[in-house]
Amino acid sequence: MESMKNIYKEEIFETLFENAFHCFVVVDDQGIVTCMNNTYCDFLEVEKSVVLGMHVTDVIENTRMHIVVKTGVEEIADLQYIRNNHMIANRIPVRSNGKIVGAVGTVLFRDTKEWMKMNSHIKDLLLELEHYRNQMKNKHGAIYSLHDIVGSSPELNEIKNKIKKISPGDVSVLLRGESGTGKELFAHSIHQLSERNMKPFVKVNCAAIPEHLLESELFGYKDGAFTGAKRGGKLGKFQLANGGTIFLDEIGDMPLSAQVKILRVLQEGEVEAVGAVEPEKVDVRIIAATNQPLEQLITEQQFREDLFYRINVVQIQIPSLRERVEDLRVLSKFILHKVTKRTGKRVINIDPAVLDRFSEYKWPGNIRELENVLESAVHLTSSETIRLEDLPDHIQPVYTLKQKGTLKEILETAEKQTIERILKKVDGDKQKATKLLGIGKSNLYEKIRKYELQ
Numbered sequence: 001m002e003s004m005k006n007i008y009k010e011e012i013f014e015t016l017f018e019n020a021f022h023c024f025v026v027v028d029d030q031g032i033v034t035c036m037n038n039t040y041c042d043f044l045e046v047e048k049s050v051v052l053g054m055h056v057t058d059v060i061e062n063t064r065m066h067i068v069v070k071t072g073v074e075e076i077a078d079l080q081y082i083r084n085n086h087m088i089a090n091r092i093p094v095r096s097n098g099k100i101v102g103a104v105g106t107v108l109f110r111d112t113k114e115w116m117k118m119n120s121h122i123k124d125l126l127l128e129l130e131h132y133r134n135q136m137k138n139k140h141g142a143i144y145s146l147h148d149i150v151g152s153s154p155e156l157n158e159i160k161n162k163i164k165k166i167s168p169g170d171v172s173v174l175l176r177g178e179s180g181t182g183k184e185l186f187a188h189s190i191h192q193l194s195e196r197n198m199k200p201f202v203k204v205n206c207a208a209i210p211e212h213l214l215e216s217e218l219f220g221y222k223d224g225a226f227t228g229a230k231r232g233g234k235l236g237k238f239q240l241a242n243g244g245t246i247f248l249d250e251i252g253d254m255p256l257s258a259q260v261k262i263l264r265v266l267q268e269g270e271v272e273a274v275g276a277v278e279p280e281k282v283d284v285r286i287i288a289a290t291n292q293p294l295e296q297l298i299t300e301q302q303f304r305e306d307l308f309y310r311i312n313v314v315q316i317q318i319p320s321l322r323e324r325v326e327d328l329r330v331l332s333k334f335i336l337h338k339v340t341k342r343t344g345k346r347v348i349n350i351d352p353a354v355l356d357r358f359s360e361y362k363w364p365g366n367i368r369e370l371e372n373v374l375e376s377a378v379h380l381t382s383s384e385t386i387r388l389e390d391l392p393d394h395i396q397p398v399y400t401l402k403q404k405g406t407l408k409e410i411l412e413t414a415e416k417q418t419i420e421r422i423l424k425k426v427d428g429d430k431q432k433a434t435k436l437l438g439i440g441k442s443n444l445y446e447k448i449r450k451y452e453l454q
């Protein structure tokens with residue numbers, strides 16, 4: 001009777017499991033797949049006979065089933081990125097006599113086509129949201145404040161304090177620093193902390209506007225000012241920023257002709273639109289930014305000295321990323337969180353070796369480069385942790401000769417570290433390692449023995 005009951009249970013289980021619209025997977029206490037229904041196999045495009053017995057991490061992207069059997073904590077309605085789709089996953093530990101014996105996972109969707117439709121709907125909604133966010137940004141201009149500037153190095157704190165002091169006044173500010181150091185973020189913050197924060201913040205990228213359009217872009221034009229001019233004329237950036245702040249980014253790239261006009265705005269508080277009969281009053285605060293050596297441009301007569309003194313009332317030098325290595329860790333975590341939130345891919349850790357490498361690297365593109373490196377690593381990694389091998393080639397560690405010793409010793413260290421890194425990259429697969437290292441199998445085994453690598 002007892003065995004009949006069990007068969008009956010099994011059949012119910014089998015029928016439910018195989019006929020469900022949802023994806024089901026069961027793992028044992030080691031994270032080994034013991035059951036996977038056809039719906040899930042079809043979705044993953046895998047053969048059931050192949051996946052049974054494999055570790056779940058080798059079968060399902062971004063899975064956490066193996067973690068749930070360790071922690072014993074169920075995870076409900078977690079967003080999981082699988083095969084280019086955002087899926088909703090539930091992971092529930094299974095207990096027997098108080099001991100965790102495995103876990104059951106479900107992934108919510110009915111059929112691939114239906115889910116694809118829903119997924120594309122979500123993507124459309126996200127795009128729409130992005131569009132409205134951008135519209136809001138254009139309306140109010142400044143979206144960042146000091147609060148958004150991540151980092152707590154003494155260098156950064158000093159700048160934040162300076163910004164708090166100078167923001168309330170109307171003084172012109174010149175932000176200097178390499179590309180990607182966050183000058184725009186600081187410009188936003190100055191505006192937010194000023195009394196003009198309810199008025200527009202208008203950004204002008206002086207390097208991006210062609211010289212012949214710069215004047216009409218900055219100061220606008222009147223109706224019929226030139227052939228092809230828009231009927232009714234057009235307001236310039238200065239008029240748009242009236243009462244607020246204008247941020248002249250890359251001011252070192254501004255042509256001399258436009259520099260003269262800007263000087264006039266600063267000296268007289270008025271702008272003259274192209275084709276206008278008389279100038280009009282504007283009240284704007286100027287924040288300028290550059291990564292150019294303005295003093296040198298002055299000696300080369302590429303930048304007006306009088307304009308330099310006008311914009312350079314308060315100067316703030318933003319340090320490069322390599323000058324504030326202490327901020328690297330917190331910045332990396334912050335950026336990782338931002339990227340994973342946007343992409344939906346679950347990557348939660350950064351290997352300490354990666355952070356060590358980051359602190360050695362020079363970061364010529366500063367925080368913008370750090371953002372790009374982490375974004376690419378998030379896409380490339382197949383685990384929840386970003387490891388050295390997920391980094392682009394140019395960031396991979398290079399073995400410098402900082403180390404003391406004879407040439408033989410230095411070469412041996414480099415050889416050992418390279419083999420170690422490659423073995424880690426291929427998860428110990430010697431066949432693959434020999435290919436990547438360009439050496440024979442017996443040579444590899446000999447070196448593994450020599451350096452006691454396994």
Ligand SMILES: Nc1ncnc2c1ncn2[C@@H]1O[C@H](COP(=O)(O)OP(=O)(O)OP(=O)(O)O)[C@@H](O)[C@H]1O
Nearest residue numbers: 148149150151178179180181182183184185367368
């Ligand atoms: N301290 C910071 N905390 C968080 N994000 C930052 C920080 N500094 C810079 N960023 C990010 O780095 C990227 C580059 O910043 P930003 O555009 O402000 O640099 P920039 O110095 O103005 O560069 P460029 O001179 O090329 O215009 C942006 O995506 C910005 O959000």
